[in-house]
Amino acid sequence: MLQLKVNGQTHELDIDPDTPLLWVLRDHLHLHGTKYGCGTGLCGSCTVHVDDRAVRACLVPVSAVSSKVVTTIEGLGEGSDAVQQAWRELEVPQCGYCQPGMIMASVALLREKPSPTNADIDAAITNICRCGTYNRVRQALLAAARKGEASDA
Amino acid sequence: MPEFKLTRRAFLIQSAVAGGGLLVGFHLPAARTRAAQSGVVTADVQPAEVNAWIVIQPDDSVVIRVARSEMGQGIFTALPMLVAEELGCDWNRVQAEYVSANDNLRRNKVFQSMGTGGSRSIRGSQEYLRTAGAVARELLVTAAARRWGVAIDDCRVENSVITHIPSGRTLGFGAVAAEAATLQPPEAVFLKEPDEWQLIGKPVKRLDVPDKIAGKPVFGTDIEVPGMLHAAIHACPVFGGRLKGFDAAAVEKRPGVVKVVGLDDAVAVVAESWWQAQQALLALPVTWDEADNGQVDDAAIRANLEAGLTAEQAVTMAEHGKPEAALASAERQVEATFFAPYLAHATMEPMTCTAAVHKDGRVEVWVPTQNATSSLEAAARTAGVDPLQVEVHNTQLGGGFGRRGANQDYTIQAVQIARTVGRPVKLMWSREEDTQHDFYRPASMARLKAALNSEGRLTGLTVRVAAPSILTSLGMKADDGHDPFALQGLADSFYDVPNLRADYALRRLHVPVGFWRSVNHSQNAYFREHFLDQLAGATGQDPYTFRLGLLKEAPKQRAVLEAAAEHAGWGTPLPEKTFRGIAVETSYGSHCAQVVELQLEDDGRFRLLRVVCAIDPGHVVNPDTIAAQVESAVTYGLTAALFGEITIGKGRVEQGNFDDYPMLTLRDMPVVETHLVPSGDFWGGVGEPPLPPIAPALCNALYAATGKPIQSLPLSAHGLRPA
Numbered sequence: 001m002l003q004l005k006v007n008g009q010t011h012e013l014d015i016d017p018d019t020p021l022l023w024v025l026r027d028h029l030h031l032h033g034t035k036y037g038c039g040t041g042l043c044g045s046c047t048v049h050v051d052d053r054a055v056r057a058c059l060v061p062v063s064a065v066s067s068k069v070v071t072t073i074e075g076l077g078e079g080s081d082a083v084q085q086a087w088r089e090l091e092v093p094q095c096g097y098c099q100p101g102m103i104m105a106s107v108a109l110l111r112e113k114p115s116p117t118n119a120d121i122d123a124a125i126t127n128i129c130r131c132g133t134y135n136r137v138r139q140a141l142l143a144a145a146r147k148g149e150a151s152d153a
Numbered sequence: 154m155p156e157f158k159l160t161r162r163a164f165l166i167q168s169a170v171a172g173g174g175l176l177v178g179f180h181l182p183a184a185r186t187r188a189a190q191s192g193v194v195t196a197d198v199q200p201a202e203v204n205a206w207i208v209i210q211p212d213d214s215v216v217i218r219v220a221r222s223e224m225g226q227g228i229f230t231a232l233p234m235l236v237a238e239e240l241g242c243d244w245n246r247v248q249a250e251y252v253s254a255n256d257n258l259r260r261n262k263v264f265q266s267m268g269t270g271g272s273r274s275i276r277g278s279q280e281y282l283r284t285a286g287a288v289a290r291e292l293l294v295t296a297a298a299r300r301w302g303v304a305i306d307d308c309r310v311e312n313s314v315i316t317h318i319p320s321g322r323t324l325g326f327g328a329v330a331a332e333a334a335t336l337q338p339p340e341a342v343f344l345k346e347p348d349e350w351q352l353i354g355k356p357v358k359r360l361d362v363p364d365k366i367a368g369k370p371v372f373g374t375d376i377e378v379p380g381m382l383h384a385a386i387h388a389c390p391v392f393g394g395r396l397k398g399f400d401a402a403a404v405e406k407r408p409g410v411v412k413v414v415g416l417d418d419a420v421a422v423v424a425e426s427w428w429q430a431q432q433a434l435l436a437l438p439v440t441w442d443e444a445d446n447g448q449v450d451d452a453a454i455r456a457n458l459e460a461g462l463t464a465e466q467a468v469t470m471a472e473h474g475k476p477e478a479a480l481a482s483a484e485r486q487v488e489a490t491f492f493a494p495y496l497a498h499a500t501m502e503p504m505t506c507t508a509a510v511h512k513d514g515r516v517e518v519w520v521p522t523q524n525a526t527s528s529l530e531a532a533a534r535t536a537g538v539d540p541l542q543v544e545v546h547n548t549q550l551g552g553g554f555g556r557r558g559a560n561q562d563y564t565i566q567a568v569q570i571a572r573t574v575g576r577p578v579k580l581m582w583s584r585e586e587d588t589q590h591d592f593y594r595p596a597s598m599a600r601l602k603a604a605l606n607s608e609g610r611l612t613g614l615t616v617r618v619a620a621p622s623i624l625t626s627l628g629m630k631a632d633d634g635h636d637p638f639a640l641q642g643l644a645d646s647f648y649d650v651p652n653l654r655a656d657y658a659l660r661r662l663h664v665p666v667g668f669w670r671s672v673n674h675s676q677n678a679y680f681r682e683h684f685l686d687q688l689a690g691a692t693g694q695d696p697y698t699f700r701l702g703l704l705k706e707a708p709k710q711r712a713v714l715e716a717a718a719e720h721a722g723w724g725t726p727l728p729e730k731t732f733r734g735i736a737v738e739t740s741y742g743s744h745c746a747q748v749v750e751l752q753l754e755d756d757g758r759f760r761l762l763r764v765v766c767a768i769d770p771g772h773v774v775n776p777d778t779i780a781a782q783v784e785s786a787v788t789y790g791l792t793a794a795l796f797g798e799i800t801i802g803k804g805r806v807e808q809g810n811f812d813d814y815p816m817l818t819l820r821d822m823p824v825v826e827t828h829l830v831p832s833g834d835f836w837g838g839v840g841e842p843p844l845p846p847i848a849p850a851l852c853n854a855l856y857a858a859t860g861k862p863i864q865s866l867p868l869s870a871h872g873l874r875p876a
């Protein structure tokens with residue numbers, strides 16, 4: 001039996017410990033917000049937070065995170081996060097498939113760097129979006145950062 | 154919102170002022186009968202289907218049905234806007250809902266086409282959707298006026314409320330909807346003039362965004378149905394090959410594995426989870442019958458295309474004047490040969506379909522599809538049941554780009570596997586499978602020859618394209634080698650060239666080809682627009698003014714070109730090592746011009762600074778969605794021009810994942826500036842038209858920078874890369 005803490009809930013799982021976290025989330029815990037895009041760490045569609053840091057869930061065996069805190073898009077809180085607000089205002093999503101990953105990567109970046117530079121964004125947001133939402137992702141990230149600064153002031 | 158009178162007389166008066174309204178005749182018989190029969194109109198407390206497209210709830214909220222697929226292009230908002238504009242409902246209480254393909258079949262195609270391609274969703278349905286809204290409004294007002302016993306002339310509609318002006322009485326849509334649904338629809342209605350629109354053309358927030366930022370939408374890969382199993386699949390890597398054998402015993406005892414299913418040309422593993430299925434599939438010993446194609450490689454494909462450039466077997470798709478004579482008497486001849494590679498769609502969500510084949514003969518599929526009717530027909534054919542026995546549940550699409558419409562290979566596979574296993578099955582392709590079993594943009598070669606006179610004017614042009622045909626790949630007939638798609642943008646060029654011939658040599662290759670965003674406009678615009686820059690270069694002319702000289706008879710193309718040039722500051726001095734390129738194309742009913750600005754780095758690499766785009770889609774429905782589609786098409790087209798290349802070795806695709814089929818990402822993205830220049834007398838598409846100009850505009854900027862033409866794509870094959 002393996003323990004996994006996701007979005008504040010602890011689950012007991014009888015599962016192959018090598019199963020990537022992505023498939024545990026999707027097929028065992030039925031949390032479908034985290035997406036499969038490549039399975040090889042290249043696209044970022046599967047980005048979740050492990051102890052608050054952005055991690056590509058397709059690369060992580062579930063056994064490696066069993067003592068950690070996992071957060072998925074479902075655990076971020078509906079529209080409450082400054083990032084999600086900015087996403088909504090700038091209408092970032094198109095098809096939406098990559099967006100949970102984009103949002104999780106962006107929230108993690110802002111946690112680490114509340115006022116990221118363009119270079120910080122370039123380095124941190126390497127997710128692939130086939131719909132081409134990149135420029136809006138950048139704008140929304142910067143807008144969310146400004147909001148954060150304003151509320152800190 | 155200003156008010157509207159709803160009677161025909163009022164409309165006549167109004168339209169006389171406005172210069173003549175559009176009178177539209179229609180009939181919606183199937184919708185009416187069903188609404189009347191289904192019992193939904195018997196009580197005021199139930200939702201009422203006023204007509205096929207519009208359901209009104211007792212609380213006045215409105216459900217507007219959408220027959221085209223939402224794949225990121227915003228159609229779930231734009232199409233309801235068209236209906237709501239005429240209906241006069243409160244936009245804040247509108248919900249969009251997918252039409253069922255089965256319903257459409259049952260109701261005699263009352264919802265018309267469900268195909269979502271060719272940038273056709275708005276231009277192909279705006280008239281009947283606006284009409285449906287206008288009819289429903291007239292019925293609602295009639296019902297209210299009857300209840301009050303007043304003249305409909307004295308009633309107005311605003312925000313889902315009908316007001317009797319003299320008495321001030323009001324009724325919500327919900328209160329009269331059931332009654333309205335029983336009334337005989339008028340034989341004709343007037344549609345608003347564009348200057349009367351209150352919703353169309355205004356920036357409206359997309360209805361699908363709130364869910365999409367919360368991880369809530371259900372994509373094809375997110376479907377779960379009771380008792381469902383997961384399937385991973387591997388098709389014969391060589392196109393046209395077949396499955397010879399597999400050793401199921403080698404994987405059947407693995408945890409979670411339920412069954413190994415052999416299909417004609419593929420093998421699938423069915424398991425309790427997709428991960429288990431995919432791992433077992435990777436370990437499964439399989440043998441293939443590769444048929445005749447196992448040795449075909451890129452060199453053979455290019456040789457075949459090249460032979461097509463001079464082959465006798467070719468058809469003339471357009472001809473006027475005397476192109477040969479123009480070439481013979483030219484002051485100067487310029488000739489160039491271009492190549493564009495196969496491209497995969499690489500939708501972010503790989504191909505997927507969930508199927509259930511029920512014991513009573515019903516079949517259900519849950520599928521992200523660009524054409525639910527095609528999915529339905531494919532499922533019915535595969536299961537051998539009457540199409541009316543099939544229900545298609547449209548899911549959200551993680552991208553489409555032309556991959557999920559005409560070709561329903563994944564739907565067919567899912568139905569086959571589910572039938573064999575006897576339980577519902579969700580089939581999902583791995584990224585590798587998705588890259589290696591696409592219907593690719595056709596690899597193409599083109600040879601262009603131009604005649605120029607002593608003033609540097611283009612007096613004649615011949616074009617020969619050698620490429621496989623999408624129509625024949627789809628199993629349709631291309632009579633005597635005529636495929637009207639093949640010479641998009643070349644046979645129907647808007648430039649004023651007095652002597653022209655455009656030939657097409659249909660090449661038969663074993664790689665399946667299909668509709669890739671903007672179809673053959675994408676490579677044909679590169680051939681033509683990059684060649685024009687070479688002509689301008691050869692005669693010492695500015696590429697922008699050279700084009701203007703050829704656009705005297707093409708005011709719309711000229712207008713977008715001028716707008717893009719003006720906003721980009723064409724002709725103004727640039728910083729050091731910075732260059733511009735320009736291109737224009739008309740496709741899918743819209744006109745689009747782009748200027749690319751880039752900066753060369755010392756090591757020969759470059760930075761993309763900015764793309765300035767001017768687009769004329771005729772009418773604008775939701776302006777910010779158009780800007781988003783421009784950003785999208787520019788990204789998609791840039792990715793292809795920079796890196797996109799599917800190559801063939803040993804009969805199979807050599808790329809698999811995003812490491813060898815790379816994508817443009819955020820860091821390399823230029824600023825994209827969109828300028829809407831709607832000329833307002835037509836309805837054009839938006840999803841594809843901003844794509845074709847980007848590759849030639851980029852190549853033209855590089856040509857300006859280096860003086861070297863780009864004879865083939867992608868740029869990475871020439872060592873030209875973003876810094």
Ligand code: FES
Pocket residue numbers: 035036037038039040041042043044045046047056057058059
């Ligand atoms: S699915 Fe994990 S990075 Fe692509």
Ligand code: FES
Pocket residue numbers: 093094095096097098099128129130131132133225501551552
């Ligand atoms: S929004 Fe479609 S892939 Fe990013």
